[in-house]
Amino acid sequence: MSSFDISNVPDTQQEEGTSVFEERSLEDIQNEIQEAYLADDRQWVIGYSGGKDSTTALQLIWHAIADLPKDQQNKTVYVISSDTLVETPKIVNHITSTLENINEFAEKKDLPFKAHKVTPKVDDSFWVNLIGRGYPAPNQTFRWCTERLKIDPADRFIEEKVSEHGEVIVILGARKSESATRKQVMELHEIEGSILSRHSKFANAFVYTPIEDFTVDDVWSYLMQVDNPWGKSNRDLAALYQEADDECPMVIDTKTPSCGNSRFGCWTCTVVSEDKAMQNMIDEGDEWMEPLLEFRDFLKSTQDPEVKPQFRQMKGRRHGRVREKTNGDGGIIPRAHKFEFCKDLLRKLLETQKEVNSRLPDDEEEMVLIKEEELREIRRLWRKERSDWRDSVPKIYEEVMGEELDWVKDDLGSFSETEEKVLKKVAESHDVPPELIQRLLDTELQHHGMKRRASIYNEIDKVLKEDWRDPEEIIAETEGEDSVEDWQYEGPAI
Ligand code: SF4
Numbered sequence: 001m002s003s004f005d006i007s008n009v010p011d012t013q014q015e016e017g018t019s020v021f022e023e024r025s026l027e028d029i030q031n032e033i034q035e036a037y038l039a040d041d042r043q044w045v046i047g048y049s050g051g052k053d054s055t056t057a058l059q060l061i062w063h064a065i066a067d068l069p070k071d072q073q074n075k076t077v078y079v080i081s082s083d084t085l086v087e088t089p090k091i092v093n094h095i096t097s098t099l100e101n102i103n104e105f106a107e108k109k110d111l112p113f114k115a116h117k118v119t120p121k122v123d124d125s126f127w128v129n130l131i132g133r134g135y136p137a138p139n140q141t142f143r144w145c146t147e148r149l150k151i152d153p154a155d156r157f158i159e160e161k162v163s164e165h166g167e168v169i170v171i172l173g174a175r176k177s178e179s180a181t182r183k184q185v186m187e188l189h190e191i192e193g194s195i196l197s198r199h200s201k202f203a204n205a206f207v208y209t210p211i212e213d214f215t216v217d218d219v220w221s222y223l224m225q226v227d228n229p230w231g232k233s234n235r236d237l238a239a240l241y242q243e244a245d246d247e248c249p250m251v252i253d254t255k256t257p258s259c260g261n262s263r264f265g266c267w268t269c270t271v272v273s274e275d276k277a278m279q280n281m282i283d284e285g286d287e288w289m290e291p292l293l294e295f296r297d298f299l300k301s302t303q304d305p306e307v308k309p310q311f312r313q314m315k316g317r318r319h320g321r322v323r324e325k326t327n328g329d330g331g332i333i334p335r336a337h338k339f340e341f342c343k344d345l346l347r348k349l350l351e352t353q354k355e356v357n358s359r360l361p362d363d364e365e366e367m368v369l370i371k372e373e374e375l376r377e378i379r380r381l382w383r384k385e386r387s388d389w390r391d392s393v394p395k396i397y398e399e400v401m402g403e404e405l406d407w408v409k410d411d412l413g414s415f416s417e418t419e420e421k422v423l424k425k426v427a428e429s430h431d432v433p434p435e436l437i438q439r440l441l442d443t444e445l446q447h448h449g450m451k452r453r454a455s456i457y458n459e460i461d462k463v464l465k466e467d468w469r470d471p472e473e474i475i476a477e478t479e480g481e482d483s484v485e486d487w488q489y490e491g492p493a494i
Contacts, residue, residue: 017177020213026222033064033210036169036195037075042206043161044077046171047154048115050095053173055228055237056219057211058102061171062229066111079115080157084149085374086126086266088278089289089367094240098232105230118153122373125149126268131346132378133385134317134336137270137299145266158205167204169196174209177216186212267292270300288359291352298348308334309487311341314474317385320466322474331479338489339386343396346370346378350400372405379407384446387438389420414445433468 020029037044046061048054058079065073079102081095099115106113122128126149129135138145161168176183186209189197199205211219223234267278267289278293302311312334314322323333337345353369360367379393391414394407415423420438427434440463447456467474475484 017215019215020211020218021221023213026226029060029210030064030067032195033061034068036208037061037065037068038072041075042167042169043075043165044169044171044208045158045161046077046079047173048079048081048098049173050081050091050098051173052219052223052237052241053175053211053214055173055234056214056222057171057173057209059223059226059229060210062111062113063226066109066229070110073112076112076114078157078161079113080118080154081115082150082153083117083119084126084145084266085119085371086149086268086369088265088267088281089292089364090240090281090286094237098230101230101232116157118157120149120153122371122377124152125371125374125377126266127349127370127374128377128381130337131342131349132374132381134313134339134342136312136334136337137268137303139271139303143271145271149266155201158199158202162202162204167206169206169208170199171208171210173211175214175216175219176212177214268296268299270296270303273300288356288361288364291355291359295348295352309483310489311337313338314471314487315467320462322467322478324478331483332475339382339388340489340491342382342386343392344491346393347396347400350397354400375405376407383414384442387435387442389415389438390417415441433470436463436466436468439463439466
């Protein structure tokens with residue numbers, strides 16, 4: 001393949017390495033793919049992120065298989081893309097329409113490609129964890145999102161195919177020249193004498209990386225010279241890069257850097273300090289995205305150690321106990337989001353959704369930032385884990401959106417706001433924390449009618465073992481009187 005002037009494609013960080021095309025021709029690479037495809041009947045699953053590398057890998061495979069005689073194209077190639085449900089809007093549109101094109105063109109040309117989107121389970125979604133469970137916004141040290149939003153959905157698909165077909169080959173657009181770590185990880189799993197590597201998780205899955213020796217220039221050079229076979233324009237992809245800076249790779253294990261420092265990721269990502277991609281898109285004329293960026297920036301600001309205590313509770317979510325820092329700084333470890341803050345986040349998210357939709361250009365489809373099933377799951381979690389007798393989710397939804405969803409009324413047969421007020425009075429007159437009584441009553445309610453009630457004693461024991469001291473007292477004891485204000489939540493700061 002001839003060298004190509006890449007001065008008119010997006011700026012890419014300069015990578016070291018010799019062009020793959022100095023050693024092998026494009027034909028050699030296509031031949032290798034054909035041989036691998038014909039070697040056995042293991043199904044192929046391609047991880048497609050919509051970025052330059054996975055587009056190159058998929059395009060190479062598409063052309064290689066299309067050039068085979070029809071009677072040899074007898075193995076399905078599954079193309080999977082993960083949609084975290086919080087993807088940057090323009091990127092997700094690009095991926096969705098690409099997957100549609102792949103299926104349409106494959107059918108038209110009678111080729112064995114099938115494209116699928118893989119999404120997190122509702123229970124694992126970004127909002128259910130952030131707002132429902134109160135997980136803090138992800139950062140480099142607590143990056144809870146990658147596994148739940150990207151790795152697990154792709155793994156489920158691979159596992160499903162393994163159980164249907166015994167073994168599968170996963171194809172990735174990974175390149176050794178991306179980084180020294182990437183090179184190291186790829187070499188660690190290599191199988192001597194084979195073009196396949198071991199999958200880091202599944203014994204019955206193998207990995208094939210057809211562009212592992214490509215440099216970034218090789219990738220762009222290929223994309224600019226070889227037409228996209230499913231009707232997309234690789235120049236549009238290049239334009240997207242110019243706006244977004246970099247891509248988020250298809251993540252299959254926690255060693256993959258995910259999108260921590262590249263920006264084809266989630267619009268909510270707080271792992272990076274700034275969302276340059278979204279800022280670029282806004283600067284280029286997509287001003288309707290501004291409310292999204294404001295929301296993300298606010299989330300990011302809650303990670304500042306100075307203000308963290310305002311938004312976080314002191315008790316651990318699972319054990320309910322307060323723990324002191326062990327790093328010598330003194331003070332209390334901030335835990336999950338405070339319940340009041342979770343409610344404000346939900347309110348703010350719905351307001352953001354309304355605002356974005358009111359600014360959308362006519363040709364953009366209405367955006368749903370949080371799905372109905374996520375709202376229902378958050379409601380369930382709040383009722384169960386936060387003793388939300390007021391049933392806040394339907395109320396907040398109606399307040400902001402001006403309409404009701406079809407909620408199941410009193411699905412837990414739970415208490416209401418009226419009982420909460422009465423209980424508060426009674427508990428206070430007996431100097432008992434009302435939340436403790438609420439939790440005990442909820443525990444009883446959740447076990448009501450069960451034949452075997454043995455587990456209720458453990459649950460009651462767990463509740464009683466939680467720290468029920470007055471928060472001000474705990475702060476004063478642990479951090480000193482002066483710090484009490486630092487932990488006070490003043491209501492929506494957004
Ligand atoms: S883009 Fe950010 S928020 Fe999304 S999965 Fe990657 S690290 Fe997590």
